[in-house]
Amino acid sequence: MDVLTDLLHRARARTALVRQLIQRPPWSVTYADAPPLTVMATLGGQASIRLDDSPGAPVRLAAGDIALVAGAGRHTIADDPGTPHQVTIRGGRKYLPGGEQAAGHWNLAPRTYGDGLPGATIMLRAAYELHGDVSDRLLALLPPLAVVPAGPRTGATLELLAAEVARDEPGQDAVLNRLLDLVLVLALRAWCAESATLPAWYRALGDPAIGEALRLLHTDPARRWTVAELAAKVGLSRAAFAARFATLVGEPPLTYLTGWRMTLAADLLRDTEKTVAVVAREVGYLDAFAFSVAFKRARGVSPSTCRHQAH
Template identity: 35%
Template sequence: MSLRPKEMSRRPKMPDEKTDVVSDVLETLRFKTLLFGRFELGAPWALRLPRKVNASFYVVARGGLRLQVEGLAQPVFLSAGDVVLLPRATAHVLDDGTRKVPRDFITHEQLRASSGTAVRLGGPGATTTLITGCFQFGVDPTHPLLRAFPPIIHLSTQESGRTPSLAAAVQLISAETAEPGPGSALVVGRLADVLLVQALRAQAVLAKPGEGGWRALADPAIGNALALMHERPGDPWTVERLAAAVGLSRSGFAARFHALVGETPLQYLSNWRMTRSARWLHESDDSLDAIAERAGYESAPAFSKAFKRRWGMGPGAYRRTPTLRETRLALIDT
C-alpha cells in the first residue's frame, strides 16, 4: 500500500457504543430522497419507466399492481402497504395486471408533467394509489454497500416480523400526500428517508450470499471491524490490528472481510478515508494539513497524492468545485 498512515503505539479498543455504519454511510454520502408524485391510477393502466440516473421507490397506498423489472424473469405483485425500491435505476413496467402484455402506456412525459401533484391517470376501473419518488447519493455511489444492492427490494407491511415503524411510515406518507399542508414537502421527505433506512435494515438481515456488503453488517466480527474504521478512520489500521481487535487471525479476518465486503480491509479503509475527506473539504474550512491528519496521513502531500488518485483532482481543486446542492444537480429524474 503506497499510503503511509501515522504510526501510533496504543492498542485499538472497541468503541463503547458501536458506530452505526449505515447511518454513517448515508450521512457521509449525502443521501437524499425526493418525492415526485401521488397518482390515482384507474384500471386499465400501465407505466413504462426507462433506466434512470436516480433510483426509484414506490409506496402502494391503495389497491395493487404488478411490477416487471428489466432483467428479472418473474414479475413482483404489490398490494396496499407495500414499499418497493429499485436501487439500480433499472428500466421497469408497472401495471394493473389485467393483461399479459400491456398495450397502452402512460408516458414518461405525462409523469414528468404531473410531478409534485396528485393526479388521476388511466381508465375508469378499480383505482390504485401510488406514491413515487427517488433517492440519490451526492458522493461516491461506488461504496460497497451501494454496489451490493439487489435489483429490487420489496418490503411488505403484512410480513411477520416487519417493524411497526414501516407500516406507520407508509400510513403517514399516504396521509400527508393525500392532504398536503404547510411543510408537507419536508415531512414527506423525512418519511421517505425512513422508508429507505427500513430497506437497508432489511438488507442487512436478509441479504443473500451474492449481496456481500449487507451481510457484512450482520457478521459480528466484520461488522465490528467496519464500525472501528468508521469510528476512527484516521487511526493507523493494519490488517493485523483490525483482526486482533475483533478476535480473529490475520488470514481468517482478511478472507472473511473480502468475501463479505468485496474488497480488502485496507482498500475499504483507503476509499472510506477519501470519501470522508471529500466531505470535510466541502463542509469545513480546515487546512489540508488538518484534514490529512484526520484521514490518517503523515503529510498534506501524501494525502493530496492519494486524493487525486481517487477523485481525479487535487483536494484544493475539489474544495473549489460546487457541491451538488449548490449546482442543483439533484434534479428529480422521473
C-alpha cells in the same frame, strides 16, 4: 455511527420527491430518466413493475409490497404486465406513445394525482437523488430491482406516509422525508436479511467483533488506526482479529480503511473547494504527497485530476 447509517448520511439519501398515484385500471407509466434510487409501494390493489432495459419478466406487486429500483435505468409500472404503454415521464414532463406532450396530471391533492375512482390502484413513488462515490457502496446492497413483501413493520410506516402525502401543512416536507427514510431503511433491512448476494462488509456486520470494528472505522476514519488498537477495542488478539476481519470482510482492516478513505476523499474533491492538503488531513493523512500517491494507486488518477474530471 453504524455503517448503514453512515452510508445513507454521506450519500445524501435524505431529500426525495414523493408522489401518490390513485388510478383505476388500466394504467401504465414509464419513467425514462429515473434517479439512482427509486422507492415504490403498492398501498391498494395490485400493480407490476418492469425494468425496460433488462431481459427479466415483469414483477407483480401486491398491496403492501415495496419495490426498490437501484440505478438510473428506464422502468415501467402498470396495473398489469399486459397493459399497453400509455405515458412516459421524461424530464418531469408527460409524453404520449407518439411522442407528443400530454396534458398535466389530474391533481387530486398535494403530491397526489390520478382519477381517484372506485377500484383504483394506489401507489406511492419516491425518487432519491443519491450523490457521490459513497452512494455506489449503498447501491451495491441491491440488485437492479428488489421487491420486499408486505410486512407489519413496513406496513405501519407506509400507512403513516400515505396519510401525510396528501397533507399540506408547515414542515410537511420534513415529515415526508423522515417517514420515507424509515421506509427505505426497513426495506433495506428486510431485503438484506433474505439476500444471499450481499457485499462481504454487510455480512460482517453480524459478527459482534468485526461489526464493532467497522463501526469504529466509519465513526472516525481519519484516526491513525492500527490493527493492534482495533483488536484491543473489540477484545481480540491482534492475530485473531486480523484473520477474522480478512475472512469476513474480504480484505485486511487497514486495506478496508484505505479504500473507505479514498471514497470519502473523492467526494470531498468533487464537492468542495478544499485544497488537496486539507482533504488529505480530513481523511487521515498528515502528508499531502503520501495521500496523493495512495489516491492515485487506488483510483488511477491524481486528486487534482479527479477534481478536474468532476467539473
